[in-house]
Amino acid sequence: MNAEVCELKELEVAHFEIREVLRCILHTIIFHRALGLIRPKGIDCEHFEITYVQCGDAEVEKKIEEKIDEFINKTEKHPNRKSQICLSFYEIKNKQSTWFSNNKVERLYWEHWYINLHVINPKSHGKSHHNKATTDLGGGALEESTSRHAALESSIREVLFQIIRFVNEKKDHLPSIPIQEGISFPYEITILSSSDSPFGWHTDVLKRMLQTGHPTMIS
């Protein structure tokens, strides 16, 4: 069975924004895959003017928070990298016991979501920019962080729309709604190894060189 894959647009986030961005995206995806009875909760992002929706399930929330903690710890050790988080939905199939094994629970993955984050260090990020832009200091940095923030906000929106589009377009692969207690299809969140540091740095530089427009242009 081929799993559907949705690769979400990469977001360039500062360290302090990781939690919020991941919450927003992970909850949004799970909300669309929590087909049990839910009472949705609209959540306002703290740093962004975005309202996303949670399915209002404590278990889900806990699991997401744990994974975010894990991710943040990891990025603290390895800053300035691209990282990927994969949210996968699966079905549980009880494999018939064979002569060499007992009952085995098998996970049949039917959907993978890849969340791509590029965790930046705003300060060093600013420096690299300023190396090119030479002179401007304080005010320029502030301006840049504002524009970067605005760009990120609009990128998050794009990602949310991307999720909406995907869930609307791909519906056939959804397994039947599980009868069990959980409100969502079973899922797992895995933090994938980020791209190699030197490589990441190179692509970063390359990207910057190619990136002629100001980040705000995106919005």
Added chain:
Amino acid sequence: MASSPRNSYSEPPIIEQVITEFFAKSLHIILESRSPYVSSRNYSLDHFASSPSSSCSSSSSRPRDKWFNLALRGCPAALENFDLWRQSNLEPLVVDVLLVRRSSTMDVTRLSPGGCLLRNPSGKDRFPMSPRQDELGTRSEKIIERWIVQYESRKNSSCGKEMYLGSRKSSSVSSHSSEIPTLYKKTYKRTIVMLRSLYLFVRLLPAYKLFRELNSSGRIHPLSLSHRINFFIDPFTRVEDAEMNQFSFVPIDTPCGRLCLCVSYLPTLEDVSSEPSTPLSTQFIMDYVGSPTTDPFKRFQSLSSAGLARRHSWSNDHGGMPSGSPSPSPTYSDSQAMHYNPNVRLPPRHQHDQPPSAISIPHNASGARKKNTSFEDYLSSPFLPTSSPSTPIHFHGGRLPNSLLRFGSAPVSIPSSRHGRNSGLLDQAQPPSSSKPTRPGYSSQTDLCRAQNTSASQTSSPEGKLRTKKDPLSSGDFQTGISLAKAFSFGKDEVGTLPGLKCSSTCIPFSRSSSRLSLLDGFDDSEFDYPFADDEDTTESCNRLELSEGKDQVGLNLETRGLVPVPRSPDAVIGALVRMLNTAPPLQQDLSNSVRSSQVFRDKAWIPRIQHKEDMEAEVEKSESPVSSSGITATGLPKPRTTADALAELRSYKETKELLLKQGGSQSSDDDCKDKSADGDSSQC
């Protein structure tokens, strides 16, 4: 059959029901986040916690929650409109979200749903939420979003599921029953996903931000959101079309057609915050209760003294409590203080009182409500994805649900009367000539009230009572349940005869009111039952309310005292007194001096020491109401007191009261009498 002009009949009944419910849910989701006052974010926790403990009271709201496994806040606006739609044979449902701009926030002249102009001397009444398209000089409206929910029927010949049709013709039950569940589940599952994405989508559009800002800020904006529902697609002008973005959800195929949902929206909206607005200033409150924003005790004080005036605020906040969204409104902060202050248990009582008041404003709601309930009753056994599809539900029936009775008990008139009272107080606090800033939420309620009242072509008399009584739709309908049907049939007829009818003018008031009802409905907690139960016997007279509350809780007397009928409006009296207190500098000095004598006693008796002035205020209130001599003080903190304490207090109060009266002169002459009686009462204890 397939050839029936009603394309609804070409679908298997169970799928037809899914389609119908899809319309309902879509409408609900959209209006919930566009129609003021029903923002779900403010709702979540309470409702969620209470709903699992399903009591009979919640039964009417819950079945619909189960549809598509998406439990939403009650949004009667949606249900009402949907009920109208339901008679339209799966016509497209077009929801226009309108941005309404008023040219002035003061002394607004507005168009009532009935088309007559209402002059609004108090400024509290708002324009109807479902305005007509006509434009007056005072307002203009613009479509910022258009949602189209549509069922597109395939030609019968091409109806994809021949197997289904064939089985139907040949009455081959076995194949029929085996096919339908599969189709049903498939359609249902897809619809669930689509509705979830709709739920998110409505929150990502710019109008949602506007909605939130308008709903949460303590300011009166010249802008407001409204909506209009049509059952046909009224094409945009080229200009409108050009500036709109489109988004279409991927249609869901059903056996004989498909479900479509699309939206056109303006990608950018005006920034509300840049608009001139009338602040709901703290002054407004300060006029009668001091500054509620700083000192927690003061806040509390202000609550108790201004309890009546705050009712509407509370009802507004009722929905907003859990989230505690930031609001500059002083009333809001007060209510928050109440929540967080464990000592403050009296106000919550008020809160419970609130819902009925909020609900009852739109009287038409009774009719609407009945309809809703009956409809929901039909749905009492909603299909779960796993449930057997073998029991198709027929929507068209005349069964009168038990729940009607329950709703029938909801007091219609109370809110109106309160409204009237409040206006009295507010009028006291502020000169009538000045604009009456009210919070958006509040205004929306009043709007309804107004809208409904306007149906009777009532003038904008500030006396809600009078209006309610005159309102043919509202009065007495609840008890009988018959007039309700009438009101509804009225709506039906309109729809029937005028297919293109813009139902907004008729249905919105309904919906709004019913939204409050259903919201409450969601709270199956007994605590929320209280208001209803109480209100059951309540008619429009405030006296009755007072009695019933008094029965239940003596401690409430302080708050409810305002309801005791007195020759002069108690609120007005309080307002006058408080104003006097605030504006008489020498009085404050004297006051503190005079009170000092009894300081020792009071320090013992009143553990949380409050400023003298506040005590005085509290006392003033107390003296007005003989009943209030129960252990509850103005601060709401019951304290053990000895007779000596009481006497000492009494003495000091007398002194201060006399000073006060001297200062106030003739203004408070009638308070004097009450005062004495109050003194007499307390001296006997």
